Amino acid sequence: MNLFALFLLSHIGCDFIFQSDQMAQCKRSTKLGVKWWPLCKHALTQVPLVLILWGGGWLMAPPTWPHWQPLLIGLVIIVMSHWLIDLFKQNSQPLLKAQLHLTSNRVPVMSYTIDQALHLIVIGLVSMFLGQQWAFNHVNRLLLAVSIVLSTLLFADYFISFYLKGLDLNMDRLPDGAKLGRHIGHLERFAILILFYTHNVASIAVIVAIKALTLFKAIESNEHHFAEYYLIGSLLSLIFGCLGGYLLSLIAH
Incomplete structure (x- = not known):
């Protein structure tokens, strides 16, 4: 569990926090010469992240903290697999479209989901084969909670x-030129996560009501299908917020 928690948090940091716009743009290219080196730098971002997390955990001295040998072996495998998955992600989209009979605008969400699932599978397999124990301790609970x-x-x-x-x-x-919806979504899911974790599920209705009241006129006019956009986005945000709160409560007990 220690290795899994380490590699999972480093992956999230690599893909969602420290990924530059250039790296994200390179991922969308189908030309190997354009993206192979930026993707190398992107995948290697995990190296300092893992080492910093491992060093911090080592200072906190949990009894089952992994030794540096399996850590380095796992890190090499994960960095290489991360590079390969990202390298072929864009090139595989025509295949996904043909095999799953998807329209062009639905390919990105499927590609994104499969990409993250593959990264997670690799992390799980590497951690399972290299880790000695899957027991919880205070450090990996903290790492998993942050993840x-x-x-x-x-x-x-x-x-x-x-x-x-x-x-x-x-x-x-x-x-939504200022992309305020994205910031509202972050705050909404964070609030839902906290309320679910603290067993105040009924209070989630207050968040939903506040958001609906704020956007009431836009929903009522339903310009450019805004009502459907709002409803689907809010339901997905609610699902992710509750799921995050549930997982957080699982590792805390």
């Missing part, structure tokens, strides 16, 4: 965005 919070805010943010674009609801014409 859950960041995933609830950041992974869900990209997933919801891709999902809504896949529905073709004319999002580009919606009055």
